[in-house]
Amino acid sequence: MTSMLQGAPWLLAHSSMLPINQPRKISLYGNDYVIWKDVQGSIHALPNACPHMGAMLSEGWCEVSSNGESAISCPFHALQFDASGCTVLPGANKKNISLLKPLELIVQDKFIWTYGGYEPKIEIPSILNEIAQTCQFVGHTADRSVETDLLTMLLNMHDYNHQNGTHRELFRITEVQFQQFVDEGHVSHAFYEMPTAPYSLIEKIKKPDLLLLPTKFNAHLENHFPFFIIFHGETSVGKAAQCHFFVPEAENITRTYVIFFYQPKHPIFKIFGSIFLNFAKVVVDQDADILGKIYPNSPQKIRLNNEVGMDWVKRNFENFPAVVTPNLSR
Numbered sequence: 444m445t446s447m448l449q450g451a452p453w454l455l456a457h458s459s460m461l462p463i464n465q466p467r468k469i470s471l472y473g474n475d476y477v478i479w480k481d482v483q484g485s486i487h488a489l490p491n492a493c494p495h496m497g498a499m500l501s502e503g504w505c506e507v508s509s510n511g512e513s514a515i516s517c518p519f520h521a522l523q524f525d526a527s528g529c530t531v532l533p534g535a536n537k538k539n540i541s542l543l544k545p546l547e548l549i550v551q552d553k554f555i556w557t558y559g560g561y562e563p564k565i566e567i568p569s570i571l572n573e574i575a576q577t578c579q580f581v582g583h584t585a586d587r588s589v590e591t592d593l594l595t596m597l598l599n600m601h602d603y604n605h606q607n608g609t610h611r612e613l614f615r616i617t618e619v620q621f622q623q624f625v626d627e628g629h630v631s632h633a634f635y636e637m638p639t640a641p642y643s644l645i646e647k648i649k650k651p652d653l654l655l656l657p658t659k660f661n662a663h664l665e666n667h668f669p670f671f672i673i674f675h676g677e678t679s680v681g682k683a684a685q686c687h688f689f690v691p692e693a694e695n696i697t698r699t700y701v702i703f704f705y706q707p708k709h710p711i712f713k714i715f716g717s718i719f720l721n722f723a724k725v726v727v728d729q730d731a732d733i734l735g736k737i738y739p740n741s742p743q744k745i746r747l748n749n750e751v752g753m754d755w756v757k758r759n760f761e762n763f764p765a766v767v768t769p770n771l772s773r
């Protein structure tokens with residue numbers, strides 16, 4: 444068992460999360476990289492430590508050359524590295540041999556994937572490309588690094604009982620009515636309903652966003668082990684796909700973020716986009732909060748109903764990258 448599932452592809456970002464020529468730091472498997480997008484929309488990533496004296500290149504800036512490509516300038520002594528990691532030293536008239544091995548990226552449509560330099564063991568799923576073709580992209584939110592390991596993060600995200608504890612302040616879910624869990628190996632679907640306790644009129648007047656919360660959540664979660672979950676929502680005014688991603692930044696730091704797509708049936712649905720993003724942010728912040736308040740390796744001596752999603756995570760984690768015979772459908 445590998446604790447960070449090396450050999451899985453990870454979605455580092457949606458292209459819209461990278462403003463042009465603005466370097467950003469990303470981490471994977473304990474390594475830091477600087478990632479940036481040039482004016483042509485090409486995306487590049489290099490190890491983040493400058494080979495001169497170790498400054499963080501992500502704290503530097505982009506320098507645009509005449510062909511539209513951009514190089515990254517180190518914030519310390521301003522050496523400039525092109526996308527392949529080469530630089531021209533002062534006094535020299537040609538580029539040196541690259542001392543920075545670029546991180547290999549696989550860009551599909553606007554989705555930026557990587558295997559982090561490991562041999563691919565499972566494939567990049569096509570579902571996100573399909574969603575992007577049929578839905579509009581709304582935005583991203585809740586991009587944060589949580590001090591927890593990948594397995595603990597995944598268990599939390601496939602735990603269908605934590606709404607009443609972790610998320611009680613937002614949703615006031617009275618119970619989880621589990622309907623079906625469909626296990627297809629590395630993909631699974633969970634269907635359940637969650638009635639909510641009503642908010643008072645005063646609360647709604649104070650916080651009009653609450654009017655958007657339904658009296659009953661119809662949840663359809665589409666899980667793709669290990670990299671993301673899609674929360675499908677449908678109302679009379681439109682369909683939404685809220686996608687939650689995970690990236691193992693280091694043994695005990697796991698990044699998560701949300702990107703949101705919708706297919707409006709009615710123009711009113713458009714204005715809801717940012718409100719839904721806001722809800723997603725609150726949800727992720729609540730998850731991050733509880734993840735910081737769990738004793739690691741504490742033995743589980745009680746089992747609740749509906750822990751089937753967590754069983755699915757454990758099985759896939761232990762057998763990675765093999766897909767063992769699905770046996771959890773019910």
Ligand code: FES
Nearest residue numbers: 493495496517520
């Ligand atoms: S540390 Fe980067 S140029 Fe000196």
Ligand SMILES: [Fe+2]
Nearest residue numbers: 599609726730
């Ligand atoms: Fe949660």
